[in-house]
Structure formats: C-alpha cells, structure tokens
Amino acid sequence: MSKPVAAPVVESGSEARTVEAPVKGRRFDLFQKFPGLRAFAQTRSFQFLLILPNLAVFYFFIITGIFGNPMGNQNITIIFIWILWWFLLIAFLVPLTSRLWCTMCPLPAAGEWLQRQAIIEHKPGKPLGLDKWWPKQFKNIWLQNFGFLLLALFSVLLVTRPLVTVIVVGGIGVLSTILMLIYKRRAFCVYLCPVSGFQGLYAMFAPIELRSTEKGVCDAHKGKKGCMFGAKPGEEAAYGGYACPWFEYVGTMDRNNYCGLCMECMKTCQKDNISLFLRPFGSDIRIKGYDEAWKAFIMTVLAMVYSITLLGPYGLVKDWANVTWTGEVKGFLIYAASVASACLLIFPGIHLLFSYVSKLFSRAREVPLKKFFVAYSYLLVPFGLLAWIAFSLPLLMVNGSYILQVLSDPFGWGWDLVGTGHFPWTPFYPETVPYLQALILLVGLVFSIRSGYDVARGLFPQREQAIRSLIPMAAYMVALTVGFLVFFTA
C-alpha cells in the first residue's frame, strides 16, 4: 500500500472502550445487536451461500450474452448488468454496505476454491498453485486505475453489446482464476480487479465497517494472529479459517478500502475481537497515496464523460465513442486521448492548482503541497460517488422498463416467461431526472465540504487555519458541481 501522507482524523476503528452497550463512540455494534447475524458470519458457509445465487445469475448472463439477441436492450445481460446491477451497486451496495458485493462476487470464486482445494472447509497447508507474493512494485491500485480507465474508453461498446460484456465479465473470471493459482490469496481482487478499485475508494463513505472491537486486545495478543495467518478450529480459534484473503491485519485496519467483508477473520480471531459496526457516513477520510488520489480523479472525470457519451445530446462525441458502429477510428483516438488526458493530467492539474491555493490560504509553509493534494482528494470521494449515482439514476428511470421485458424474454428470442415480454418501453417520470440529479449532486457537495472540514482539521489543529485552507477547495467543489449540473441538464 502507499505510504500514508495525511494524519488520520477519525480513528473510528481504533477506539478502545470497554462498554457493554452496542453503541461505542460513533459506532454501533451490529453483531452484538444481532447475534444471529454474527453466528451466520462465523459459519464457513457464509460466503458460499451469498456467492452461489450470484454464480447462477452471472453464469446465465454469460450464456445469454453469447447466445441471446445481439441488441443490448433485448438481452438480459446488458439490461441486468449495466442498468439494474450497476445501479444497485453504485446507489445502494457500495454507499450503504461498503464492499458487500465483493463478499458475494462470483467471479473469483472458482479461483479461490481451486486455490484452497475446498469450497467450504478450512484445509490448512499449502494452497494449490505457485503461492507467490504479489510483486511489490504493483502493491497499489495503479493497475486498477489504468484497467478501469481502459474499460471506460470502450464503455459505449461495453454497455450496449452483450458479447463485449461477456468478454469482460468472463475475462475477469478467467484472469482471476489464473492469478489465484499464481499469487497468494485474493491478490487479483486487491490489486487488479477494476470493479474492486472504485468500490474500495467509495466504500470509505459507507456507514458500516468491519473492525476490531477493542484495539488494545489486538495489541496485547502475542503470537500468530488468526486474521493474519489463519487459524485451526478448536484450540486456536472457535471456528478456524484462512489468513485474510485481502492481506489485511484487522488490528490496525482503520479504513474500508481493502476489506472485502468476506468474514474470514470472524472465524479465525482467537480473541473473538472483531465485529461489524454501523457508523456515520464518510467516516474514513484518509486517502493514503497518489494511487488512491488518482482513482478519485479518474472516477470523477468518468462520471462526467459517461454523462456526456451515454446521456448527453453530443452526437459527435457519441459517434467517436461508438467506434465499432461508426468506424470513426480517428475520432475514437481523439476521444480516447481526451478522456485519458482529462483523467490523468488535466483534472489532477486543476486539483493541484486548488491545492496550491489552499496552501497559500492556510499560510502553512511547513506543510508540503503533496499533503494538501492527497488529503483533499478525499473531497472527490463523496462527491464522485453521488455524481455516479446521479449519472446512473436516469439509466434506471428511463430504461428500467426493459427489466420487465427481458425478465420475460432474457435471450430476446420471443419468450414470454412471466407475461411481461411485450411490456413497452416506458420511461419513469423522465422529466424529473434533472431535478433529482441536481438534488443528488447537492447532497454530494454538502458531504464533500463537510468531510473537507474534517480533512482540514486533520491537517491543521487550529479551526481558523483549517477553514482558510478549506475555502479554495470548497469553491473548487462548488465549481465542479455547477459543471456537472450543466452537463446533466444540457
């Protein structure tokens, strides 16, 4: 992981308290309140039971994506993955449940089962495959950043052509399986999966966290810690299980970014010192390095790019992006170069400029510009997430009626399974979309500036200096909001 550059502000995961009530500081212990949920999370079957239905569904989508109708709106693969699943992921799963999708994601399941040589049981010993450590130089999320950006450049094809979706989804499944037989644990999910990357970033905003109940217990625990090394059932741990597949040590984990909520640590903790907590939105506010900062830049820019190419009235840009249909190779290259430049250079450059102004306003010569740049990139986390929700909402409202149609006719072969095969395309109150988008963006702006204040207080203990530092960044976020509003309402 990248080296931390900003001091943690809200150490919600490190509050050591010895109170009986589920409310601990700013956290509410869900597992204490709902012991049945805790018992389920501690079973070895927990993750499998969540994965299995998704495996069936995504396997079906692979089949329909190959053999079904080539047109996106007549094929369940496109409608369910890019309208329904995407909306549920970005608007509910990530903002409300952190990385719960990673818990139930079927794509790396086969690789993990092969690696462990078991689906449910805990089999201690050498895993199947080469069991290598992930290369040190790639222990960051740059590969995820570039991977997601690359997919985004072909997004118009990806979200409209079932076969392209199959190639990408199937490719992720195959690649994860291969890499799990080469590298340890879920290295693919942590360092390579393009979906994992943005989930990790936006999971910082989510109101749940898996953490140690009392940090002091982990500190005092000498010897092999179950969450780091795995544990056998019985003497070592109550249930037994593998070392954290996400390479986390729960004792020091204070952010959601790289916790896949697989609950493996719930089974291996010898001290029974891990729980799931409810917390305020946006409790993790520490961006650790440039890789994460750039993830925030890329995601924000892409929310705008998608709004232009998929929702906007800009025909020329749409034609350039839709290269296999129009054959505009030159146009596509211009489009791709523009998007990549905006994500990797222009927008980060603007952020750097405002970070510099923020430094000037704060009059803090001793604080390096890098610290402003990285710390304030967090402002793009709540804002970017809400911008993505604002972008995704019309996809569901305008095209949601296709869900009923493809539910009856998943292949686009003229079936009518549940009587909705002829349900006409019916946009759901499309005239309200710009107002809802504006509202969502404003919520994002409020969260962004609110958490910006926490970030500023992390940089400067004095309130006045923190506020001075925040002013340029707040203006920058307001300008960004206006920019999005222009594109959304264009």
Added chain:
Amino acid sequence: MNTLDRIVSRLALPAVLLTLIVVPASAWWYERVHLPSQYPKDAKVFTIWYSGDHGMTLNRITAYNYWLKAVNRLEEIRVEKGDRVILRLISSDVYHGFALPPFGINEVLVKPGELAEVDFVADKVGSFLFYCTILCGLVHQDMKANLTVVESQGGKIARAEHPTHKPPSKPSSGPWSGGLAAQL
C-alpha cells in the same frame, strides 16, 4: 464445523455442478421442448430472424454470430399445399416489417424485443415473394425471400429442401420437422 456448515459442505460441490448444468439446460428445455409444444401440431412453424445488416435468415441471430457475420440469408421457405404455416418474426435490431400479399398479409410490424407471428394456410401452389416493408438498414433491399408452395407430398417437404440451410443430422418427423425445432 456446525450443522449448517456440515450440510452445506456436502452439498456445495453438487450445487455448483448442478448450477452449471441446470442453468443452460433450463433454457434449452424451454426453447426446444416447451415452446414448440405451445403451437398446433398440424402447423409448420418457422422462425425468421431480421437484421438490418444481415437480412432475413432462419439462423438464430445471436450476439456471437452477429459480430462474426456468420448467418445465411434466407432465400426460400418450402411448404406443401394445405399446410398451416406459422411464421415467428423476430427483430435483432430495429423495426422491420413483413408482407406476403398473395396470402392477404400486407404489413406486419416486427418490433425489436417483441415476437410477431403470422399464421396462414398455404392454399395455393406457386412461388410467392415476402419481404421487409420498412426501410431498416444496409441490406433492406435484399430482405426478401420466396415462399414456395408445392403440391401436397404427404408431408415430405422438410428442412433439407431449403437451399440455404444444412439438413438436420437426424431425420425428424411431425409438424416441427421443417420449422423451429430443426433450427435449434
């Protein structure tokens, strides 16, 4: 392991394997067994797939062969005089149309995402042109084929006589021999 784990542990692998089999098998059963059973046994049923880029075809147009451009254009459908003919018309892209004027079928709209059906009795011998009635794509002008009605031969006209398609590997009988089932 607790009781739940013991049960799930035994069932996990069979459940995964069953999923891998049942999911495609269900689709196959519905398309190949259930759907044909919904049509009258005395009818000859053909599914005609429309594509603005590929024309009309009896090959199922899928996401896979659409991009490979591996579909054969329909040239002729053969039936016997007196056959009840049901044409299932499916668009794989945009709005198309269907007309077969000699049988009183002047324009049927073939909407994307909706199955359109034409049901008639081939009560006259000859070769009759049917075509797309909506300017739909690059090959619209080629979206035409013949319905050839021959004198009754006791149900011998089968798919093998369609010049643009390979004969079925195993001879089949019944009303589906020249239609939907043979295309699968």
